[in-house]
Amino acid sequence: MKHGLIQAVETCLVFARDLTERHPKRITAVVAALLVGGTGATFAVANLAPDAADLPVRTVVESIPLQTSESNVTLTAFPAIPLYRSEVTRSTDTADSLLKRLGVFDAAAAAFLRSNSQVQQVLLGRAGRNVTAEVDSQQSLLGLTARWSPLDDGTFKRLSIRKNGIGFTAQLETLPLVASTRLGGGTIQTSLFAATDDARLPDAIGVQLAEIFSGDIDFHRALRKGDRFSVVYETLEGDGEPLRSGRVLSAEFVNAGKAHQAMWFREPTASGAAPKGGYYTLEGDSLRRAFLASPMEFSRVSSGFKMRFHPILQKWRAHLGVDYAAATGTPVRTVADGVVDFAGVQNGFGNVVMVKHRNNQTTVYAHLSRIGVKKGQSVNQGQNIGAVGSTGWATGPHLHFEFRVNGVHHDPLTIARQSESVPVTASAKPLFDRAAAEVRAQLTAAAQVSLASAE
Missing domain, CATH: 3.10.450.350 (Nuclear Transport Factor 2; Chain: A,)
Structure with a gap:
């Protein structure tokens, strides 16, 4: 029995020596753990299995038949994309x-x-x-x-x-058509239309801007480089595509450092009555004045209300109206509601239309190439009454425009700016104020869009 025990111990020693020779680092880690943990300590014993790097490696190559017959292969046909x-x-x-x-x-x-x-x-x-x-x-x-x-x-x-x-x-x-709302804006470098083109705004929106602020800004002479505008407007769409411009809903125009603001507003009316809308300041004053600033949408003042040397009579005399240079055929509009008092040919005026307004006020439109109204006809502010020409005493195509009060001539540009406006009614003011608050936020957003586009 003693001999068997000795033999078993020897076998263990041989096994231990063999492990030590094959895994010296792992045996060292186990001994270190025993020394640190002490008697009765709990510790983890490293895996004493053979290192995988020392195991023999055998490469197995096996041939696998590839199925290539049409019966075993399915091809997916992709549909054509329009x-x-x-x-x-x-x-x-x-x-x-x-x-x-x-x-x-x-x-x-x-x-x-x-x-x-x-x-x-x-x-x-x-x-x-x-x-x-x-x-x-x-x-x-x-x-x-x-x-x-x-x-x-x-x-x-x-x-x-x-x-x-x-x-x-x-x-x-x-x-x-379906209306959608868009924002835009720009800065004046040369002209209003050049600025709207740069901002990719439709020409119709530029025309409306000039119309809205025509009572406060002389777009013929008062524009300055650096003037800026912001606008919120409708685009009318068909099947999601823009087809035409709608109405300007609100706008701000800064001219010579002074800001002018406008918004479209319809006052509520009695049941059955058609509501009439118009443009107002954000404080509630109407921008529709009794008289438009100009009888044409866009033109150039070639001769003002002053003394001048007459090109035909060849002498100095008072010019009792304003001349607007424009091409033959340019539409001419009445600057206020009224009744046609004369429509025909008259001496040096050539083809001329005279419109009588309230308070014995009369406007005169001379040298027309054609006349579009008749005597006694009622006309509304902005209505087309004829076209620019060079009939009568005229050296070239232009419109001669006069403003008379009780037969006395007055400067038309001054009269237009002094004409009164009508505020929002008291009953509609609360509704207007709520709408104006929304408009202020919209114009702020439009100004930010314009600034981002410029940068």
């Missing part, structure tokens, strides 16, 4: 030229456009239509849609052309 392209029609467009600009090369589609009566009447040769074409990967036409808004009646036209199994069909519809 392509879209948009254009604006031109007055010179033919079926072929329009389709070519749209990237369509389809003889059958071109033949349909040439032969369809609706396409001929409302699309080809008509400028300003928004057109979108849908084509396939072979550039053949799948569908074509044209949209436009010919009248300011809140609707738009949509012409839809679709490809079917036997050819193409066309459908013309009248649909309602």
Whole structure:
């Protein structure tokens, strides 16, 4: 038994020596842990299994047959993706030229456009239509849609052309426009229209800005470099595409350091009565004065209310009106509500219209190329009454404009700025004040958009 015990101890020693030789670092870690932990301490013993790096490695190569037969392979066919392209029609467009600009090369589609009566009447040769074409990967036409808004009646036209199994069909519809609100602004460098172009604002919005502030700002002579404006306006859309400009909802114009603000507001009326809207300051004063500052939207004052050397009579005499230089045919409008007192030819005035207003006030529009009203006809402020010309004693096309009170001539520019305005009624003032608070926030946002665009 003693011999067996000795043999077992020897076997253990041999095993321990063998482990020490094969794993010296691990054995050292175990001993260190015993020394630190002491008697009865709990400790973790390192795994004494053989190191994986010392295990033998065997590479196994096995051939796997690849299934290549068509019966075992499924190919997914991706559907063709239609392509879209948009254009604006031109007055010179033919079926072929329009389709070519749209990237369509389809003889059958071109033949349909040439032969369809609706396409001929409302699309080809008509400028300003928004057109979108849908084509396939072979550039053949799948569908074509044209949209436009010919009248300011809140609707738009949509012409839809679709490809079917036997050819193409066309459908013309009248649909309602949808109004959306946009912000914009700019800084004057040379002119108002140049600034609105730089700000990518429609020309119609620039015209409205001039109209709104015409009683406070002389856009012919008073604009300064560095003047700035902010505007909130409507865009009228058809199927999500902008088709025409709507109304300016609010605006701010800073001229020579002075800020002028305006907002559109409709006073509530009695049931059944049509509400009338207008532009007001944010304090509630109407911007619609009794007289417009100018009988034309845009023009240049060539001769003011003063003494001058007469170009035809060749002598100094008082110029009893204001001359506006403009091209022949430029529309002329009445500056206030009234009744036509004279419409015809009169001495040096040539073709002339005289409009009588309240309080014995009369305005005169002379040298017209044509007359658009008759004696006794009632006219509203801003109504077209004729066109610029050079009839009578005139050296070139221009409008001679006079303002008379009880037959006495007055400076028209002074009269326009002194004419009164009407405030919001007391009953509508609370509603107006709430709307004005919203407008102030909108104009602040519009100014920030303008500043960000400039930077």
